Structures are given as structure tokens and as C-alpha cells.
Amino acid sequence: MSEKDIALLSVKDFLTPQMLKFAILPFIISLVVMYILFFIIAGIGIEQLGTLQVYSSQTTIQNGVPHTESLSAVLEDSAIIKFLMNYTITSWLATFLIYAIGGFLTIYISIFFAVVIIGFLTPFILREIQARHYKDVEMIGYGNILYFIFFAIKWTLAMLALFILLIPFYFIPLLNIVALNIPLYYFFHKMLTLDVSSSICTAEEEKQINFFNANKIRMKTLALYLLSLIPFAVFFGAIFFVIYLGHTYFVEVKKIRREI
Structure with a gap:
């Protein structure tokens, strides 16, 4: 099956009533999370902008003895906010920056949550795909809940470490x-491939598929990740990601088992 055939078949499967029903859950949960996070992040930005910590100290010498006087004060609301909001340009720039940064962070966090949420629906989606197109391919799978939790924590920590290591390039x-985008793509790729492969093939088959098709799978997950960066696309797209990658693994597993 060519890549074009897999893509077209994935779109057809995604547009079926059953798959659209699956898409509703991550859409609703992710949308609620995104909405809450957006205003929390933007609110924190405004709050920090409206608060300024001022600290000063002065040292004097009296009778040969040094005396230090310190002053600490917090300027709230008026000083910064009033200055910025008194002028149209600065008001617009301040509001734009706060909500742009808030929106940027919200998109990234929504991708993280969508990947986690879709993990719970992956087995049901793949069983539907199997029933439609791959009845001759048994879904064996591997791993357990502790296995997934371990790798989810491991890859989350690795993602955070990458965010820190790449700070100079920001x-x-x-x-x-x-x-x-490198850290989040790393997490996206690892979690998505684990969810799909662990539901379809054995651990040995998964290693074999990754050995011979590593670059092809990375290109696919990269394309899916770039698609998820489009605002709101990840909400519905998460189901399509599983369908598209699921077809890839079903085809590869079928090839492996035919050769045995």
C-alpha cells in the first residue's frame, strides 16, 4: 500500500461516524483545558506586569561605624499598568504580547494533553481499523499500565531536560x-508510536519495524506534529494521527507475519 493510499484511507476512516464520535472526547477535554490555561497564563502575565519589586540600600558612616539602611517596596497597578494603558500603542503592544505568549504556551500544553488523552482511546480506535481493513492481522500488543506510566514519566522528564538544555538557542x-519545538516533538513522537505499536504488534515486531522504518515513521510523526501546531487542529487531529500511524503499523506487521 502506497503512502498516498494510506493517507486517503486514513481520511475516509476518520470521517466515519464512529471515529467522529471518538474525536468528540479529546476535543471537549482539550478545549476546556486550553480555555482555562489560556486565561490563567494571560492573567499571570498581567498580574506580573502590574507588580514591580523595588529595592534600594544606602550605607553611611557615623563615628567611623558603617550603617546600612534598606528600603523595599512593591509598586502595584498604577505605575506600570497606568503608564502602558494611557497610550494606545503601548496598550496594544502590552495586550498583544501577553495574549500572544499565553496563546503560544497554551497551544504547546494542549498538544501535550491531547497526546496523553488519546492514549486511552488508541486501543478502541485501532480495533475499529482492524475490523474494517485488517481482520487477518491479530492485535497482540505488549506492555502493561506500569510500563506505560514508566515511559510517560521518563519521556516527560527528558522533554523538560531538552527545554532547559536548548535555552541558549531560544x-x-x-x-x-x-x-x-524539538522537546515537544520528541515527546509527541515517543508517546504516539508507543501507543500505536503496543496495541498492534509484539515487542520484537516493534523493534523490527523501527529498525527498518525508523526514518519513515519519524517523517510521518513530524508531519503530524506540524499539523498539530495549527490552532485547534490537534483537538480533532489526534484521532486522525492514530488512524494514520495505525495503518502504517498494520501494513508492516502484516508483511512481517507473512515472511514467517
Whole structure:
């Protein structure tokens, strides 16, 4: 089956009533989470913008003895907010930056949550795909709940470590776009391939597929990740991601078992 055939078949499967029903749950949960996070992040930005910590100290010498006086104060609301909001340009720029950053972080966090949520629906989606197209391919699977929790925690920590290690690149134009997306793509790729492969094939089959098709699978997950960066696409797209990657693993598993 060619890549074009897999893509077209995935779209047809996604548009079936059953798959659209599956798409509703991650859409609702992710949308609620995104809505709440957006206003929390934007609210924190406004709060921090409206609060400024001022600290000063002065040392004097009296009779040869040094005396230090310190002053600590917090300027709230008026000083910064009033200055920015008194002028149309600064008001617009401040509001834009706060909500742009909030929206940017919200999209990233929504991708993280969508990947986690879709993990619970993956077996049901793949069974539907199997019943439609791969009745001759048994879904054996491997791993257990502790296995998945372990790797989810491991890859989350690795993602956070990558975010920290790549900080120097965040200040370089254009390169910062790539650097910001590498950690989340790493988590996206690992979780999505684990969810799909562990539901369909054995551990040995999964190793064999990754050995011979590693670059092809990475290209597919990268394309799916870039698609998820489109606002709101990840909400419905998460189901399509599983369907598309599911077809890939079903085809590869079928080839392996025919050769045995």
C-alpha cells in the first residue's frame, strides 16, 4: 500500500461516524483545558506586569561605624499598568504580547494533553481499523499500565531536560522556532508510536519495524506534529494521527507475519 493510499484511507476512516464520535472526547477535554490555561497564563502575565519589586540600600558612616539602611517596596497597578494603558500603542503592544505568549504556551500544553488523552482511546480506535481493513492481522500488543506510566514519566522528564538544555538557542531568530519545538516533538513522537505499536504488534515486531522504518515513521510523526501546531487542529487531529500511524503499523506487521 502506497503512502498516498494510506493517507486517503486514513481520511475516509476518520470521517466515519464512529471515529467522529471518538474525536468528540479529546476535543471537549482539550478545549476546556486550553480555555482555562489560556486565561490563567494571560492573567499571570498581567498580574506580573502590574507588580514591580523595588529595592534600594544606602550605607553611611557615623563615628567611623558603617550603617546600612534598606528600603523595599512593591509598586502595584498604577505605575506600570497606568503608564502602558494611557497610550494606545503601548496598550496594544502590552495586550498583544501577553495574549500572544499565553496563546503560544497554551497551544504547546494542549498538544501535550491531547497526546496523553488519546492514549486511552488508541486501543478502541485501532480495533475499529482492524475490523474494517485488517481482520487477518491479530492485535497482540505488549506492555502493561506500569510500563506505560514508566515511559510517560521518563519521556516527560527528558522533554523538560531538552527545554532547559536548548535555552541558549531560544534567543537566536529562526533557530529558536526549531529549538522550542524539538522537546515537544520528541515527546509527541515517543508517546504516539508507543501507543500505536503496543496495541498492534509484539515487542520484537516493534523493534523490527523501527529498525527498518525508523526514518519513515519519524517523517510521518513530524508531519503530524506540524499539523498539530495549527490552532485547534490537534483537538480533532489526534484521532486522525492514530488512524494514520495505525495503518502504517498494520501494513508492516502484516508483511512481517507473512515472511514467517
